[in-house]
Amino acid sequence: MPKPKVGPAPPPEDIFEFSMDSEEAQSLHFNRKSSEKMSPLSKYIESEHQQAGLFSLSPFNGSLDAANDLQKKRRKKCGACVSCLRNENCGTCANCLNRKTGKQICKLRKCDELKRRRSELEVSELLMN
DNA sequence: CCTAACGTCCAG
DNA sequence: CTGGACGTTAGG
Structure with missing residues (x-):
């Protein structure tokens, strides 16, 4: 052998x-x-x-901060769109009626910027055109 | 601590 | 693909 x-x-x-x-x-x-x-x-x-958001394997201590910055944290309402300006929930949409189960903001108040990010951006272009 | 709300997964 | 549900995060 x-x-x-x-x-x-x-x-x-x-x-x-x-x-x-x-x-x-x-x-x-x-x-x-x-x-x-x-x-x-x-x-x-x-x-x-x-x-976690942070990995133990950090060979670069300086770059770690930059990576942290790009972390996908929870976004907040822009506060500028009409939806954000609506500080009162309609109380008639599914989200309002199903708030305790759905745990989501009123559809009328849903910030345009936070509107379904699941479909991957560029949805506005399709809607606009 | 509790409530509101975002993010992602599952089902229709 | 869209809506609903659940888990988790953020703020009061």
Whole structure:
């Protein structure tokens, strides 16, 4: 036996590249949701990112601040759009009627800037044109 | 502590 | 794709 050391178990480096789902990783970063049911692992990772927000592996102490700045924190109402100016809920929309369950602001008061960011920006252009 | 509201997931 | 529900975050 010329190579008794390596046998059924390949080097860890190979495992990393082999086991890592490049497709999943990219999809998670660019298009976290498309048509993939994703395993609980992906959900777990996403939750970690959202809650933690900071990674222990910080080789760059200075750049860490910049990365933190780009963190996806919760946005607030712009306070300039008509929806924001409406400081009174209609009390007739689904959100108003279902507030305790839906936990969402009145549709009339929903800031235009915060309006469904799930569809990925550029929705205004489609609506405008 | 409680309430309001945003963000994301699931179902229709 | 849109709406509804749930979890989580932010403010009082």
